Amino acid sequence: MKVNYSFSEAIRMALRDSMLEDETVRVFGLGVPDPKGVFGTTTGLNEEFGANRVFDIPLSENAVTGVALGMAMNGLRPVMNHQRADFAFTSMEQIVNQVAKLDYTTNGVFKAQLVIRMIVGRGWGQGPTHAQSPHALYAAIPGLRVVAPATPEDAYWLLRQSITINDPVVFIEHRWLHHIRSEIDLQKPDYGIADSRTLSQGEDLLFVSFSYGIVEALRAESLLRTLGVNATVLNLRSLSPLDERRILDLARKIRRVVVLDTSHSKFGVSAEISAILSEKLDKPLEKNCLRIGSNYEPTPSAPLLAKNHYPQLREIITTVINHFHFKLDSEKLEELIRSEEGSNIYFDQPTVGIVGPF
Amino acid sequence: MNSLNQKSELFQDLYMKMYYIREVEELIAKEYKSQLFRCPVHLSVGQEAVAVGVCSALRMNDKVVSTHRSHAHYLAKGGSLRAFFAEIMGRVGGCCEGRGGSMHIFDKSAGFFASVPIVGSSLPIAAGIALAELDVKQGNIAVAFVGDATIESGQFHEALNIISLFKLPVLIVIEDNKYSTYARKEARQSKNLSVEKIVEGFGLGYLEGNGDDVESVFQITNDSIKDVRDNKPQVLRFETFRVYEHCGPNRDDDLGYREVGEVERFLERDPLKIAETRLQGDSCRKTVASSQELIKRNIEVVFREVKTLPMADLVLAK
Numbered sequence: 098m099k100v101n102y103s104f105s106e107a108i109r110m111a112l113r114d115s116m117l118e119d120e121t122v123r124v125f126g127l128g129v130p131d132p133k134g135v136f137g138t139t140t141g142l143n144e145e146f147g148a149n150r151v152f153d154i155p156l157s158e159n160a161v162t163g164v165a166l167g168m169a170m171n172g173l174r175p176v177m178n179h180q181r182a183d184f185a186f187t188s189m190e191q192i193v194n195q196v197a198k199l200d201y202t203t204n205g206v207f208k209a210q211l212v213i214r215m216i217v218g219r220g221w222g223q224g225p226t227h228a229q230s231p232h233a234l235y236a237a238i239p240g241l242r243v244v245a246p247a248t249p250e251d252a253y254w255l256l257r258q259s260i261t262i263n264d265p266v267v268f269i270e271h272r273w274l275h276h277i278r279s280e281i282d283l284q285k286p287d288y289g290i291a292d293s294r295t296l297s298q299g300e301d302l303l304f305v306s307f308s309y310g311i312v313e314a315l316r317a318e319s320l321l322r323t324l325g326v327n328a329t330v331l332n333l334r335s336l337s338p339l340d341e342r343r344i345l346d347l348a349r350k351i352r353r354v355v356v357l358d359t360s361h362s363k364f365g366v367s368a369e370i371s372a373i374l375s376e377k378l379d380k381p382l383e384k385n386c387l388r389i390g391s392n393y394e395p396t397p398s399a400p401l402l403a404k405n406h407y408p409q410l411r412e413i414i415t416t417v418i419n420h421f422h423f424k425l426d427s428e429k430l431e432e433l434i435r436s437e438e439g440s441n442i443y444f445d446q447p448t449v450g451i452v453g454p455f
Numbered sequence: 456m457n458s459l460n461q462k463s464e465l466f467q468d469l470y471m472k473m474y475y476i477r478e479v480e481e482l483i484a485k486e487y488k489s490q491l492f493r494c495p496v497h498l499s500v501g502q503e504a505v506a507v508g509v510c511s512a513l514r515m516n517d518k519v520v521s522t523h524r525s526h527a528h529y530l531a532k533g534g535s536l537r538a539f540f541a542e543i544m545g546r547v548g549g550c551c552e553g554r555g556g557s558m559h560i561f562d563k564s565a566g567f568f569a570s571v572p573i574v575g576s577s578l579p580i581a582a583g584i585a586l587a588e589l590d591v592k593q594g595n596i597a598v599a600f601v602g603d604a605t606i607e608s609g610q611f612h613e614a615l616n617i618i619s620l621f622k623l624p625v626l627i628v629i630e631d632n633k634y635s636t637y638a639r640k641e642a643r644q645s646k647n648l649s650v651e652k653i654v655e656g657f658g659l660g661y662l663e664g665n666g667d668d669v670e671s672v673f674q675i676t677n678d679s680i681k682d683v684r685d686n687k688p689q690v691l692r693f694e695t696f697r698v699y700e701h702c703g704p705n706r707d708d709d710l711g712y713r714e715v716g717e718v719e720r721f722l723e724r725d726p727l728k729i730a731e732t733r734l735q736g737d738s739c740r741k742t743v744a745s746s747q748e749l750i751k752r753n754i755e756v757v758f759r760e761v762k763t764l765p766m767a768d769l770v771l772a773k
Contacts, residue, residue, distance in 0.1 A: 155620060160579040160613030167583020167597070170568055171518070173590070175583075190610075194573050195580065203561045204552040207568075 098283045105275040107249040108138040108214075111256035112176065116146050119174060122260060124151045125161070126178025126214070135178055136216070136275055136455070158184055162191035165211045166199065174260055175211045182215035182269065183226045196265045197240030208263040212256070217271045217308070217359065219407070220445035221453030224398035230308070233365035235267040236337035243337040244290065245269040245359075247311035250281045251294075251334055258290035266290075269336075271309040271359060272455060273447035293340035295347075299327030302421065303347050305370060306357035307333040314357050317413050320433050324425045336366055341373055348374055352383040353421050357413070362390035387420045389413055400443035409444055410437055463735070467743060469511055469669045470730045473503040475750050476527045477727055479536065482754060483526075483543070487704035491762060493545050494556035499527035501698035504726035505630050506531040508672025509598065509691075512680055515566060516595045518588075520581040523558045523572035524630075524697075528600050534565040536757050546764040553767030568597075574635075575608030577601060578627065582614050585623040594684045596624040604635035606650055607643055615657040615690075622686040626679060627659075629692040630666065636701045637712040654690045666693030667726045670733070696721040 102110060116122045124142060126135070130153055134140030143151040154161045158179070165175040179185045185192070192213065199209040217230040236243045242264050246252040252270070259266035288294065296311065297318050304314040311332050318328045331347060333340060348354050354374060356367035367388035374386050391407050408416075411434050418425060441449055480498045487496070499506065506527035510519065513532070521528040529539060535550065542549030543557045550562040558572040568584055571577035581599035588595050605611050606629070618625045629650065633640050654661040660682060664675045672693060679689040698721070700707035708718050734743055 155613070155616050157613035157617065160582070160610050160617055163576055163579025163610065163614070164583035164586060164617060167520075167568075167580040167585070168587045169583070170580070171584045171587030173587045190573060190576060191579065195571065195576055202551055202555045202559050203563075204554055206551075206563050207561060 099280050100283060101278060102249050102253070102281050103276055103278045104246075104249045104252045105137045107252040107281060108256060108270070109140060109142070111253045111260075112139065112142060113145070115176075115257055115260045116142070116150065119260075121172060122150070122174045122176065123168065124176045124178065125154050126180075127154060127156060127184075128180055129153055129178055135180055136272070138275075139178065158188040159191050162188040162213070163195060165213075166191060166196050166209055169209050169211045170199070170207050176214065176260060177211065178214045180216055181227050182217050182231050183229050185213065185215050186231070192235070192241070192267075193238055197238045199240075200264065201240055209265040210263045212259045212266045212268050214268045214270055217269060218455075219271070219273050219309070220403065220447070221455055222398040222400070222403075222445070223396065225395040228396040230269065230271070230360040232267070232269045232308075232336050233360060233369075236366065236369075240265070241337065242266040242290070242335065243269065244335050245271075245308040246334065247274065247306075247308055247332050249277065249279050251332070253281050253283075254286055255290065255334060262290055269308060273309050274312070276447060276451055277312070291335040291338050291340060293331055293333045293335070293343045296330040296332050297328065299329045300351060301326045301353065302328035302417070303351040303354045304328055304330045304357060305333065305344060305354060306330070307336060307366070308359050310357040310359045313408075313410065313413060316410055316437060317417065320410075320414060320437060321417070323433060324430060326423055326425070333366075339369065339373070341377075344370060344373065345377055348378060348382065349380070354382060355387045355389060355417055355420075357408075358388065358390035360390055361393040362388040363393050365390065384421055387417065389416055400445040404444040407444070410434060463739065465673075466670060466730075466733065467739065469507055469673060470727075470734060470743065471746050471750065472507040472511065472531060473669060473727055473730060474747055475754070476503045476506065476530050478751055478754050479530060480526060482758060484699065484704040486758075492543050492557075494543055494558070495702050496526075496543065496557045496704065497524040497702050498697075498699045498704065499524055501696045501721065501725065502630060502632065502666070503527050503531075504669040504672050504730075505628065505666045505693045505695050506600075508669045509600075509626075509628050509676045511673055512676040513566075513598065514595065516593065518566050518568045518581075518584050518595065518597045520568055520577045520584070520597065520599045521560065521570040522574070522577060522600060522602060523570065524602070525558070525560045525570035529560045529562065529565070529567050529570070532565055532567050534560070534562050534567055536754065537761060538562065540758055540761040541764060544761055545767055546761055547767050548761075548764060549767060574602065575605050575610035578605070578610055578614035579617065581625055581627075582618050582621075582623050585618070585625045586621060588624055589686075594624075596626055596680065596683045598626045598628060600628045600630060602635065603629060603631040603633065603640060604643060605629070606648070606653070612653070612657075615654065615659060618688045619658040623688055624683050624686050625688045626676070626683045627688070627690040628676075629690065631692055631694050632697045633694075634697065634701070634713075637710070639712075650690075650692055660687060660689040661692070662689070663692045663694075666695035667724045667729055669726055669730055698722075
């Protein structure tokens with residue numbers, strides 16, 4: 098069966114369907130049962146499943162993460178929710194020292210089957226402590242899975258798979274994806290939690306990305322296609338583990354690789370992919386792997402500072418063209434970029450219709 | 456059997472468990488220089504009465520969460536000596552197959568859910584375990600042993616609030632040996648700090664006891680647990696004393712961090728000594744002596760066996 102959901106509805110339906118399917122699932126976090134329901138992703142769950150299964154928590158992120166771990170050790174499947182990934186930094190002790198270590202230390206006798214949802218903010222002045230995407234930080238910790246959905250179908254199935262799997266999963270959820278709507282196949286997919294997916298086919302260029310980076314990659318892909326450059330877009334879905342095999346297979350064929358990160362590119366996912374490509378390809382790429390991310394600085398609040406902080410479509414396209422020396426019609430290119438930018442002058446909203454605060 | 460006999464039998468049992476733990480720990484201390492125990496050890500010598508008094512009041516299905524000083528808790532909860540020795544000697548058959556060592560003793564089968572050597576982090580985990588017990592409704596509880604420095608950690612306060620808010624069946628046992636490594640409590644806690652007021656401020660029950668008196672620890676725990684099983688969480692604080700150094704097999708009184716005479720004063724009130732004076736009657740003493748012999752021999756047998764086991768190695772792993 099196919100349904101048409103927004104990304105946030107997909108999250109809500111994944112939580113709901115998981116709770117219907119498995120009585121041990123618990124959903125909690127600051128704001129989970131409140132009128133706004135974590136941007137609509139938990140709305141109605143409290144009413145449907147009761148305060149025993151869906152509840153608010155004290156403002157004690159570290160301790161509550163420990164509580165989630167204890168619940169998991171004793172048979173429950175907790176889903177802990179953070180309205181911003183930034184808030185989860187207070188729980189690094191429990192996540193890094195306890196959650197990530199449990200399965201290994203106990204030789205698999207205990208499983209930390211829990212999900213930590215972290216929402217990544219962007220735009221409308223979120224600033225230094227409400228717009229970080231710490232996916233690489235968690236991916237650097239063995240014992241944690243890190244997933245980062247891009248489409249409503251990813252959101253639904255990755256969350257279902259994260260709740261079912263007997264590993265701790267950091268679920269990175271970009272705020273700028275919540276409104277996006279598309280079709281979801283509710284037939285259980287034949288791909289797993291760690292599988293990447295190809296979203297478009299092209300022999301000239303390979304975009305590797307995840308989360309909101311996929312939206313940007315697809316915009317760049319469609320624009321470049323009009324000008325005769327055909328790109329493949331690889332949606333990673335899982336950042337730890339990485340789908341190394343698929344990345345290498347596609348890189349071997351296409352030989353021009355761009356990694357688009359939703360954070361800065363230092364010490365991160367793009368650095369890891371670039372290292373994998375340089376270590377494991379028997380034949381070098383046609384050009385070195387290109388990495389595009391935000392500036393290596395805290396995120397500014399003011400719209401035009403933030404515009405400069407994140408790679409915008411124009412920058413992505415021109416960086417790619419310059420790096421790979423694509424010869425394109427520059428007038429046509431300018432026209433296409435302008436038309437894609439439309440009336441967006443501040444670049445601090447996911448689309449012109451969506452205004453803050455969010 | 457009359458209640459007096461029952462009482463004396465229970466007391467003998469408490470004493471024998473303390474004796475057993477003391478002998479195990481002394482063996483580790485004695486053998487440590489042989490380098491067979493290849494991990495840091497935080498010995499429990501001097502603190503046996505709290506571990507034994509508390510764990511003897513528990514059911515098999517109650518879940519214990521411990522700290523870096525986990526040996527006495529694990530053995531008192533009924534953990535396997537063989538799995539314990541194997542774990543801290545890096546041999547096959549350890550309770551974590553060599554992945555944890557002395558500071559990370561986990562044994563689900565013994566209801567020993569974790570040893571958490573990051574001070575404070577054990578409490579929320581115990582709270583989560585207890586929260587899951589609410590679902591099962593079998594009246595089992597979670598017990599968290601913590602040291603006196605835990606009160607200084609943020610998670611102590613976070614966990615107390617959570618435990619109180621959700622009415623979780625948690626018993627927190629504070630083993631107050633006055634030192635956090637070498638730092639005295641006076642250097643770490645405001646002299647106005649009152650654990651009792653903090654605990655009661657969060658709405659939990661609070662009792663203090665003499666941590667050298669195993670009978671009294673058992674009695675206090677046994678009484679408190681009834682409330683805990685009724686989802687009225689409790690905190691117990693017992694003053695106790697660690698004889699050996701913070702970490703390792705030696706006495707470290709030459710370092711001068713404890714005041715002159717402190718160790719001697721403690722050795723006067725050693726929990727085993729106190730208990731021994733209360734073992735009454737010739738027949739009782741005879742039974743105890745023969746049990747001691749058995750326990751000692753058994754510890755040596757297990758130790759010898761584990762010594763011959765292969766080292767835990769990737770080659771042997773499944």
